[in-house]
Amino acid sequence: MTVAYSLDVATSGLFTQIKVLLRWKGSVWKSIWSELLIWLLLYSVLSVIYRVLLNKAQREVFEQLCTFFDTFSVFIPVTFMLGFYVSIVYNRWTKVFDNVGWIDTSALTIAQYIRGTSERARLIRRNCVRYMIVAQAMVFRDVSPAIRRRFPTMRHLISAxxxxxxxxxxxxxxxxxxxxxxxxxxxxxSLVTVAKDEGLIADYYLYVDLMDKMRDFRTKILNLVIFDMVPIPLVYTQVVNLAVRTYFLLALFGRQFLENSNNIPGAKWKIDIYFPIMTSLQIVFIIGWLKVSEVMLNPLGEDDEDFETNWIIERNLQVGYAVVDQAYGRFPIIKRDPFWEEETPQTMDTPTSTRKPHTHMQGSCINMNEADLDNGLISYVRRRSRSFGDDDSSSVVTETTRANSNASMLPKHMWAQPRSKISNAIAKLYKSEPEPRRASVCVAALDLNHRRPSVDFREIENPEKADDVILDVPALVQERIRIAKQQAVKIEMPEDTNSQPTSPEEDKSAISPSANNVKWFVEEMPVIEEEDEKAHRKTPRNLSASSFGNKNQSGGGGDFT
Incomplete structure (x- = not known):
């Protein structure tokens, strides 16, 4: 099983990583000590031969050879090749772990879907779990040496x-x-199908879901066979190992101390410290990096960091039987919990846990300095603001509507009323009119919503006197009617409020646009106007002149935009 050290690094401190570095099992020291020892012995032998046994001419040849190896060893891209290789091996290692196969989800599903307290139902549930463990053991026998030693033949599964x-x-x-x-x-x-036929599975949906859970378990354990059958290409593994070991083989000569290095072109002057400190550290790092890839290349083996496959089978068997048999149908008696009467429940703390203050989950800007905040007023954004010509289903007018409808706007005298009264009147009119004639009410609603003056309070020197802006409401209405006529919408302006209903033939020919959108828009108009009036009273500096009405023409009533 992988070496556990999570508790040692739970809290970072001065000596946290020191305790981790001093571990032996699964450590880098255990992995590279043999390679490092062999390299140091060979290095020492060459150093003694150079210093003691060679004559002057032989020393010159040796020095030239060492200079050559030290100069051209940089052509081996060790770090690039090794880094890319380790990343591939690590991704493969994580996929193998994800496909080991844990029986918890399948066992819980079996216990909840195959119901019954009879011996027959219990037998089916237990056998379902056992067959899943048998399939997993058969796969592990072929991919894990530890399981193969435990079950050399299929007959050993019977004895187990x-x-x-x-x-x-x-x-x-x-x-x-x-x-x-x-x-x-x-x-x-087949056993699950038998349970469905015998009525132990209540619904066909539960049967299908249970089969999916078991199929997922089967797919995962079968992926282990595929990973074992198709490993990382052998040539890549060979190239990386050959590059690393060749690099340090050349370093046996290239890192030697040379007495006449000053007279050799390209040679580097060195201090004779007898022990190659920097090269030893390089061996620890690079060879240790290579050992990481060797350990993760097949995590189902028997290294210190490999998965404990024997424990996985035993654990799945025990958990599976406990879920579908021992714990089947059992749950605590339903009672009032200890926090039944508390509105803000809080658990008890031990004296040790209260030593460290608890932090609450909250946004990072909660404690932001108020000096950095903009305390200016906020301008409200109108909901559902579109012009009559926009691509909206509430403003679509068909050819039949243009040719046959007798759509009419609201009476003229209503446009001189406060805006809130007009909104309520349009909403009531929309509800009272038959379905074919609601297109005219839609036109009136859009007309009220989108008539805006071009004056902006940001262009006025004294925004406090915004109420003095004079708006020519009748001119705006006529301009809207002119634009609507250009768009081939037939609009009539009756003088009285009691408009005559159209004939049944005309009602059939008139088509109301997008009933759902129009109905929502018209019914929401009073609410929108109420929000706008509140916004006008609260934030006059951030709103344009289009948000204010003409008090002169509305008789000092509500706003008119």
Whole structure:
């Protein structure tokens, strides 16, 4: 199993990493000590031969050779090749771990979907779990040396209690040259189908979901076989290992101390410290990096950092049986919890836990300095603001509507009323009119919503006197009518408020645009106007002249935009 050291690094401190570095099992020291020792011995032998046994001419040749190796060893891209290789191996390692196969989800689903307290129901649930463990053990036998030693043959699964004699006979009855990982899964699926036919599974949806959970488990453990059968290309592994070991083989000569290095072109002057400190550190880092890839290349092996496959099988068997049998149908008595009467429940703290203050989850800007905040007023954004000509379903007018409808705007005298009264009147009119004639109310609503003057209070020197801006409302209405006529919308302006209903033929020919959108818009108009009036009273500096009405023409009533 992987070496656990999470508790040692739970809290960072001065000696946290020192405790981790002093570990031996699974450490870099245990991985590279043999390579480092062999390299230092060879280095010492060459150094003694150069200093003691060689004559002057031989020393010159040796010095030239060492200079050559030291100069051109940089052509080997060790760090690039090794870094890319380790990243590939690490990604493969994580995928293998994700596909080891944990039985918890499948066992919980079996316990909840296959219901019944009879011996038959209990037998089906237990056998479902056991068949899943058998399939996992068969896969692990072929990919993990530890499991292969535990179960050398399929007969050992019988002695381990995972298979019976009858099941082994049924297993051997199917002759296939390929590995039969699928056979226990087929038994599992057949058993679930039997449970469905016997009424132990209440609904077909539960049956399908249970089959999906078991299929996912089967897919994961089968991926382990694929990872084992198709490893990282051998040539890549060979190239990386050859590059690293060749680099340090050349370093045996290139890192030697040379007495006449000053007279050799290209040679570097060195201090004779007898022990190659920097090269030893380089071996620890680079060879240790290579050992990381070797350990993660097959995590189902028997290294210190490999997965404990024997424990995984035992754990899945125990958890699976506990979920579907021992814990089936059992749960605590439902009672009032200890916080039943408390509006803000809070758990008790031990004296040790209260020593460190608790921090609450909150936004990072909660405690922002008020001096950095803009305390200016906020301008409100109108909802659903579109012009009559925009691409909106509430403003679409068909050819039939243009040719046959007798759509009419609101009476003239209503446009002199306060804006809030006009909004309420349009909303009531929309509700009271038949469906074909609601197109005219839509036109009136859009007309009220989108008439805006071109004056902006930001261009006025004294925004406090914004109420003195005079708006020619009748001129705006006529301009809107002119634009609507240019768009081929037939608009009539009756003098009285009681408009005559159209004939049934005309009602059939008139088409109201987008009933849902128009209905929402018209019914929301009074609410929108109320919000705008509040915004005008609160934030006159941030709103344009289009947000204010003409008090002179509305009789001092509400706003008119």
């Amino acid at each position: 209690g995972l298979l019976t004699e009858d099941e082994m006979a049924e297993f051997d009855a199917i002759v296939s040259p390929q590995s039969k990982y699928w056979q226990p899964i087929q038994w599992l699926f």
